[in-house]
Amino acid sequence: MIAEFAHGALWLAAALCLMQLGLGVAALRGEQAISRAIRPIAAIQALLVVTAFAALIWLFWRTDLSVALVAANSHSAKPLLYKIAGAWGNHEGSMLLWLTVLTGSGALFAAFEKRLEARTMAASLAAQAAIGIGFFAFLLLSSNPFERLNPSAVEGKGLNPLLQDPGLAFHPPTLYLGYVGLSVAFSLAVGAMLTGSVGSALARAMRPWVLGSWIFLTAGILAGSYWAYYELGWGGYWFWDPVENASLMPWIAATALLHSVGVLAARNALKAWTMMLALIGFSMSMVGTFLVRSGILTSVHAFAVDPERGAFILFLLTFYIGAALLIFGWKIGHVRDSEPFEPVSREGALVANNLLLSVILALVFIGTLYPILAEAMGEQISVGPPYFNTVIGPLALILALLLFVGPKLRWRRGGPLFSPLGIAGLLLSAAMLVITFLLGWNLTILERLGLSIAPGLALASLAPLWGRNLLRTPAPITGMVVAHLGLAVLLAGMAAESGFTKERLVLARPGEQIEVGPWTMEFEGTRPVAGPNWTAVEAELRASRGSGPVLLKPQSRYFSSPPTQTSEAALATDWDGQLYAVIGQGSESEGWQLRLWWKPLVTLIWLGGFLVTLGGLIALIGRWWGEWRRRRRLAGSGYRERRAW
Amino acid sequence: MVRRFLPLLLLLSFVGIAIWALTAEREEQVRSKLVGQPVPAFALEPAIEGKPGLSSADLAQSEGPRLVNIFASWCLPCKAEAPLLDALAGEGVPIDGIAVRDRPSDILAFLDEHGDPFERLGNDPRSEAMIALGASGVPETFIVDGRGVIRYHHQGPLMPADLPALRAAWEEAR
Numbered sequence: 001m002i003a004e005f006a007h008g009a010l011w012l013a014a015a016l017c018l019m020q021l022g023l024g025v026a027a028l029r030g031e032q033a034i035s036r037a038i039r040p041i042a043a044i045q046a047l048l049v050v051t052a053f054a055a056l057i058w059l060f061w062r063t064d065l066s067v068a069l070v071a072a073n074s075h076s077a078k079p080l081l082y083k084i085a086g087a088w089g090n091h092e093g094s095m096l097l098w099l100t101v102l103t104g105s106g107a108l109f110a111a112f113e114k115r116l117e118a119r120t121m122a123a124s125l126a127a128q129a130a131i132g133i134g135f136f137a138f139l140l141l142s143s144n145p146f147e148r149l150n151p152s153a154v155e156g157k158g159l160n161p162l163l164q165d166p167g168l169a170f171h172p173p174t175l176y177l178g179y180v181g182l183s184v185a186f187s188l189a190v191g192a193m194l195t196g197s198v199g200s201a202l203a204r205a206m207r208p209w210v211l212g213s214w215i216f217l218t219a220g221i222l223a224g225s226y227w228a229y230y231e232l233g234w235g236g237y238w239f240w241d242p243v244e245n246a247s248l249m250p251w252i253a254a255t256a257l258l259h260s261v262g263v264l265a266a267r268n269a270l271k272a273w274t275m276m277l278a279l280i281g282f283s284m285s286m287v288g289t290f291l292v293r294s295g296i297l298t299s300v301h302a303f304a305v306d307p308e309r310g311a312f313i314l315f316l317l318t319f320y321i322g323a324a325l326l327i328f329g330w331k332i333g334h335v336r337d338s339e340p341f342e343p344v345s346r347e348g349a350l351v352a353n354n355l356l357l358s359v360i361l362a363l364v365f366i367g368t369l370y371p372i373l374a375e376a377m378g379e380q381i382s383v384g385p386p387y388f389n390t391v392i393g394p395l396a397l398i399l400a401l402l403l404f405v406g407p408k409l410r411w412r413r414g415g416p417l418f419s420p421l422g423i424a425g426l427l428l429s430a431a432m433l434v435i436t437f438l439l440g441w442n443l444t445i446l447e448r449l450g451l452s453i454a455p456g457l458a459l460a461s462l463a464p465l466w467g468r469n470l471l472r473t474p475a476p477i478t479g480m481v482v483a484h485l486g487l488a489v490l491l492a493g494m495a496a497e498s499g500f501t502k503e504r505l506v507l508a509r510p511g512e513q514i515e516v517g518p519w520t521m522e523f524e525g526t527r528p529v530a531g532p533n534w535t536a537v538e539a540e541l542r543a544s545r546g547s548g549p550v551l552l553k554p555q556s557r558y559f560s561s562p563p564t565q566t567s568e569a570a571l572a573t574d575w576d577g578q579l580y581a582v583i584g585q586g587s588e589s590e591g592w593q594l595r596l597w598w599k600p601l602v603t604l605i606w607l608g609g610f611l612v613t614l615g616g617l618i619a620l621i622g623r624w625w626g627e628w629r630r631r632r633r634l635a636g637s638g639y640r641e642r643r644a645w
Numbered sequence: 646m647v648r649r650f651l652p653l654l655l656l657l658s659f660v661g662i663a664i665w666a667l668t669a670e671r672e673e674q675v676r677s678k679l680v681g682q683p684v685p686a687f688a689l690e691p692a693i694e695g696k697p698g699l700s701s702a703d704l705a706q707s708e709g710p711r712l713v714n715i716f717a718s719w720c721l722p723c724k725a726e727a728p729l730l731d732a733l734a735g736e737g738v739p740i741d742g743i744a745v746r747d748r749p750s751d752i753l754a755f756l757d758e759h760g761d762p763f764e765r766l767g768n769d770p771r772s773e774a775m776i777a778l779g780a781s782g783v784p785e786t787f788i789v790d791g792r793g794v795i796r797y798h799h800q801g802p803l804m805p806a807d808l809p810a811l812r813a814a815w816e817e818a819r
Contacts, residue, residue, distance in 0.1 A: 296666035329650040372666045507719035
């Protein structure tokens with residue numbers, strides 16, 4: 001019953017979505033009266049979809065094997081967390097999650113955005129509904145998650161063991177929140193272009209959605225990166241794999257948009273550019289989904305590949321992006337920037353930031369798609385880290401250098417280029433560069449520059465706080481400083497990981513000692529262990545360097561349903577880095593393959609990523625808090641804000 | 646005016662490529678770029694005492710084709726394919742080896758246990774020859790004809806099922 005009920009709820013929601021589109025269009029053409037119904041419709045629609053999604057989780061929780069999707073992706077012997085996470089660890093479930101987030105953010109937008117002009121609001125909600133309809137059609141017509149199996153299965157087929165990991169239970173929902181949150185910015189841009197009201201008010205309505213999506217994208221990418229780092233057992237945190245790039249491209253677009261939407265809000269400038277970025281952000285989310293789902297690119301992370309569904313997504317994205325770009329080409333000529341600015345100014349620096357980010361986005365996009373392009377020409381090529389590191393690295397470093405001056409520049413007209421902390425940071429970086437040579441570190445140019453720029457950037461990023469009362473600094477500024485400081489930490493971590501990592505690959509027998517960097521690892525032996533739905537060989541490694549030993553227990557796990565082998569890397573974190581151990585194949589007599597890494601300062605990557613996310617959160621919460629206080633003040637003074645409609 | 650529709654054109658070209666990728670028959674097998682190319686220049690020291698090392702010059706001045714096997718004593722699939730290489734050597738196929746990131750004592754132990762099909766055995770402590778040959782790991786096997794041109798490239802361990810293709814390429818290289 002539950003499955004049928006949820007299926008019905010989805011159809012009902014789809015009908016409401018269609019209604020939302022119709023009413024939105026009517027309101028846009030001047031039928032103000034009926035547009036009042038749009039907000040409740042958006043809310044009820046979201047409620048229905050959330051109910052359906054909750055029902056799916058319930059079916060997975062109970063392992064209802066009469067539902068085809070559960071039988072294909074779950075198993076009664078799976079731990080509860082992964083039973084629940086299994087609900088979105090497959091194509092149908094993840095599309096339902098996508099729709100849940102899409103309608104949910106649409107409803108939040110409809111409920112809480114009160115300041116935007118009525119016609120623009122109606123047009124944006126119509127655009128949001130138009131996107132929704134396509135995904136409703138996709139879900140209901142070709143990916144119904146509630147299909148029954150008759151007769152029902154005796155046992156489920158299980159979930160890909162690589163996905164049975166706490167990191168992965170939360171990584172997709174987080175990324176989806178980011179991907180789909182960008183749809184609101186997309187709809188707002190479309191709505192504003194249609195009504196010709198691109199300006200600061202629009203930017204202020206758009207900003208929290210961009211910031212929120214950006215926070216989720218950052219956190220989601222970090223979680224995914226950390227998952228790949230310890231679960232795949234390859235010792236790296238980023239492989240420039242197509243699926244990773246698919247998540248990175250919307251992030252880059254959102255980062256650029258975040259900076260340009262600020263210019264639009266504060267100075268009413270960069271209108272066309274900001275609209276373009278708002279379109280690109282969600283477009284990149286759809287392109288990414290297409291690349292991941294269609295299987296046209298070979299990837300280690302492609303978990304739900306189906307060319308037919310790929311074709312459906314391709315159709316949707318062509319339609320939506322195409323329509324939006326048509327509107328852009330047709331309407332944007334009427335948009336004029338009102339505030340001129342000099343090259344050396346806050347606007348100038350943000351334009352430079354945007355241009356660099358756009359070039360980086362284009363290069364990632366080209367690199368990701370190049371193998372297909374080359375294959376169309378009859379060549380087989382794979383584009384990997386050498387390309388990406390070589391072309392993206394230098395641009396990212398220029399972007400980092402821009403941060404020495406940008407945040408401290410004034411609007412419109414620049415004043416002095418360097419602040420005292422900016423100069424101090426630059427001197428620190430120069431000194432660090434000399435030190436890397438004096439210490440005779442054997443590094444590549446990018447690693448050397450990265451290690452030099454990072455400490456200076458950390459210092460210079462504090463410049464906006466210079467001369468301020470820390471307690472009275474506006475939260476958005478604090479957030480910006482924390483995020484930029486996080487970038488410096490992240491840069492240091494990446495350069496150190498790349499430059500100083502020590503790796504050993506050995507075939508070792510119990511009792512052998514292996515040297516990795518400053519550590520001596522003693523291989524104590526192996527023993528069998530068993531988990532709820534797996535058995536494993538576990539190695540015991542005693543690592544020491546002067547001080548007391550650390551115990552590492554990497555596992556090679558065998559899952560029976562479906563039959564798969566995974567390696568569970570063992571990590572030991574010390575103050576200055578991480579030891580990383582993976583056990584491969586082997587036997588008692590011949591020894592075991594052990595892969596051991598010492599990664600100095602790698603922890604800075606996660607710390608830096610955390611700071612970047614935290615910075616975004618501080619800014620977002622600060623803006624909400626400010627808005628709330630403003631409204632309370634207005635309410636207290638007896639003035640009631642006029643509701644737009 | 647045209648400039649404003651440029652993004653739309655970019656989208657359409659992306660869609661065109663995507664449609665091609667979705668519909669075209671595409672090769673699953675990864676072809677090696679180096680097949681048909683001369684062996685890149687390398688000169689490896691002997692990996693163990695009593696056996697000559699291996700250089701690209703050795704391969705270019707050989708009578709007839711040779712098999713070049715990239716392996717390592719720490720690599721388990723290499724053990725799996727060892728009997729097959731022994732059998733081929735027994736049939737009179739000349740085989741040279743490249744030991745990747747290995748130690749002489751380990752190589753000796755490996756050859757003791759799994760047989761020694763190699764005429765020459767080069768030591769590649771930093772995977773340089775392996776990478777120059779376009780190999781992504783161990784084991785991989787090449788057929789190099791008498792003039793030093795790569796004629797066949799097999800990735801992963803040789804299995805009995807791979808033998809027909811290997812033999813066909815061998816005949817062609819003669």
